[in-house]
Amino acid sequence: MNGTKKKVSDTALVDVVCEDDRWNAESLSALAEPAARATLAHLRLSPDLFEIALLACDDARIATLNAEFRAKPIPTNVLSWPAWDLSAEADGGTPDLPEEGTPDDPESLGDIALAYDTCAREARAQDKAFDDHVTHLIVHSVLHLLGYDHISDKDAALMEETEVQILAQLGVANPYETGAEMPL
Numbered sequence: 001m002n003g004t005k006k007k008v009s010d011t012a013l014v015d016v017v018c019e020d021d022r023w024n025a026e027s028l029s030a031l032a033e034p035a036a037r038a039t040l041a042h043l044r045l046s047p048d049l050f051e052i053a054l055l056a057c058d059d060a061r062i063a064t065l066n067a068e069f070r071a072k073p074i075p076t077n078v079l080s081w082p083a084w085d086l087s088a089e090a091d092g093g094t095p096d097l098p099e100e101g102t103p104d105d106p107e108s109l110g111d112i113a114l115a116y117d118t119c120a121r122e123a124r125a126q127d128k129a130f131d132d133h134v135t136h137l138i139v140h141s142v143l144h145l146l147g148y149d150h151i152s153d154k155d156a157a158l159m160e161e162t163e164v165q166i167l168a169q170l171g172v173a174n175p176y177e178t179g180a181e182m183p184l
Helices: 025-042 059-070 116-125 130-145 153-169
Strands: 002-007 014-020 050-057 078-082 107-115
Touching: 014 025, 025 050, 025 130, 025 153, 050 059, 050 130, 059 078, 059 107, 059 116, 078 130, 107 116, 107 130, 116 130, 130 153
Parallel strands: 014 050, 050 107
Antiparallel strands: 002 014, 078 107
């Protein structure tokens, strides 16, 4: 169910491009903007010096992207493409900080894609509010853009702890207390 592409704002940290009409672009922007800002602020980065592109799509589109970039032709909840490799040298280490842009020329952190179908299905299955689940996925994917990962146990522990702290600032309960797994 692809709709027309709609941009919500040219001045926001997160530029939402909506391809699926089931996503409400304004509502998604209202979730994405504070989630991304809180993530950057938590890491002592100025949100006004960066930008992120967010594609709001469906399972078919994200499955195509997942096949193209990860050789996995199946839908997933979220994908991210960092502009820079900021990953830490050692397992469990803090990633490098990105170079800052300026308010007039913000530095791109990268791109994110969210699949409506999978997000809605997971929220129902985990008995979570859809908005809370999407907020978690945005925080998670912004951390990926900033070099965080969950490949090793130490990296996963750091990422999960950081997510939980940021989500608490946003009034979202710890998603891992109910047995949720780290997003893919």
